[in-house]
Amino acid sequence: MKDEKKTSRSPELEGEEKREHGKNRDHGHDREKNREHGRDKSREHGWGRGFGRRHPGEVTGKYQLKDPKNFLEVQNLVVEYSSDKKIVQAVNGISFSLKKGETLGLVGETGAGKTTIAKAIMRILPDPPAKVKDGAVFVGGRDLMQMPEHKMLKIRGAEIAMIFQDPMTALNPLMSVGDQIMEVVQIHNHYTREEALEHTCKMLEMVGIPRSRSVEYPHQFSGGMKQRVVIAMALACNPELLLADEPTTALDVTIQAQVLDMIRDLRDRLNTSMVLITHDLGVVAETCDKVVIVYAGQAMESGARNDIFLNPQHPYTKGLFGSLPKMDDDSKRLSPIKGLPPDPTDLPRGCPFAPRCPKACEACSQDASIPEVEVEPGHFVKCLFAGKEDA
Ligand SMILES: Nc1ncnc2c1ncn2[C@@H]1O[C@H](COP(=O)(O)OP(=O)(O)OP(=O)(O)O)[C@@H](O)[C@H]1O
Ligand code: SF4
Numbered sequence: 001m002k003d004e005k006k007t008s009r010s011p012e013l014e015g016e017e018k019r020e021h022g023k024n025r026d027h028g029h030d031r032e033k034n035r036e037h038g039r040d041k042s043r044e045h046g047w048g049r050g051f052g053r054r055h056p057g058e059v060t061g062k063y064q065l066k067d068p069k070n071f072l073e074v075q076n077l078v079v080e081y082s083s084d085k086k087i088v089q090a091v092n093g094i095s096f097s098l099k100k101g102e103t104l105g106l107v108g109e110t111g112a113g114k115t116t117i118a119k120a121i122m123r124i125l126p127d128p129p130a131k132v133k134d135g136a137v138f139v140g141g142r143d144l145m146q147m148p149e150h151k152m153l154k155i156r157g158a159e160i161a162m163i164f165q166d167p168m169t170a171l172n173p174l175m176s177v178g179d180q181i182m183e184v185v186q187i188h189n190h191y192t193r194e195e196a197l198e199h200t201c202k203m204l205e206m207v208g209i210p211r212s213r214s215v216e217y218p219h220q221f222s223g224g225m226k227q228r229v230v231i232a233m234a235l236a237c238n239p240e241l242l243l244a245d246e247p248t249t250a251l252d253v254t255i256q257a258q259v260l261d262m263i264r265d266l267r268d269r270l271n272t273s274m275v276l277i278t279h280d281l282g283v284v285a286e287t288c289d290k291v292v293i294v295y296a297g298q299a300m301e302s303g304a305r306n307d308i309f310l311n312p313q314h315p316y317t318k319g320l321f322g323s324l325p326k327m328d329d330d331s332k333r334l335s336p337i338k339g340l341p342p343d344p345t346d347l348p349r350g351c352p353f354a355p356r357c358p359k360a361c362e363a364c365s366q367d368a369s370i371p372e373v374e375v376e377p378g379h380f381v382k383c384l385f386a387g388k389e390d391a
């Protein structure tokens, strides 16, 4: 009966769930030691399901790690989808980096390429239609784009986990939440059933769900609790890098705050590095050390949180801040950014923001690509007027 339930899941979902879940026996303590043992003990065959059709694309290994202190270093990542004989240019040469224990916010409008970036880091983009055309993703000093799949199987789950955007689709409605976490725990550890159950219950308790509820099914949980279960599954592997894709967007404000507090607390306790994908600049202000403002698959502006919040330079970043309500200023109306993001199958020449930019001039649409300028240490802006008077 149990097997029947499992086969009812889509192979892709099943593969993704497995990839995001863990294999280290303890979380928080002796992580390095456990990871060494965990690698040796991992059952690669279980992790292998659903991966056969994925490969690194056409990247060539021409990139070098720039700073060994970076735990994550994404360089010039380019991803395309083929769709109806058109090419969707989803990610167009984005670069960013993250040190151990840091949190980086990837912020941008819908369709900016945020989820594609996260899936490219995990190397779980479906190929076809997705193709990584260029770039490098260094995690712990190794370029994942050059990694053979059998090595990726060990890295996914052990070192990188992802909280998927939609908790409803990340859970199997036909299995109890406990079984779903336990399945993963057992695949990646030589646990007895009792040990795996105990580990599962501890993970549930860690995210504030009583162990007695492990026998319940997803439909018996509220949206916020389902999101907690998904987080427990992602953290069951005690990952060093957590990719959290809009982990609170589907939740109401009170639950959002609780879930964010919990993620922050877990991150601090486990010294996890985190890429937090969000539309919400308030969440970024409270949670992130660094920020990357993404538009049309490019980093328009990036830097330390305070640089971006206190000294935004790019017209798009300024537009995002301008569209937020201000408590101390009730005289002005909100000024949303006019227009829509460009069609990714037909990106404009030069700056992709030009059609919406109040400062656009002819030169902005002439250059094949706009250079990135470091306006202060670690603060990069992709605009022709960056660093110039009245930028
Ligand atoms: N499987 C796919 N096939 C074709 N195009 C796709 C596919 N997945 C994503 N895209 C396109 O790639 C672009 C980037 O999508 P992505 O999901 O990465 O954006 P996002 O920033 O995560 O958006 P959102 O904030 O809505 O989640 C979009 O134009 C999207 O339509
Ligand atoms: S390059 Fe030109 S269009 Fe682009 S953001 Fe700068 S001023 Fe605006």
Ligand SMILES: [Mg+2]
Binding pocket: 114, 115, 116, 165, 245
């Ligand atoms: Mg997304």
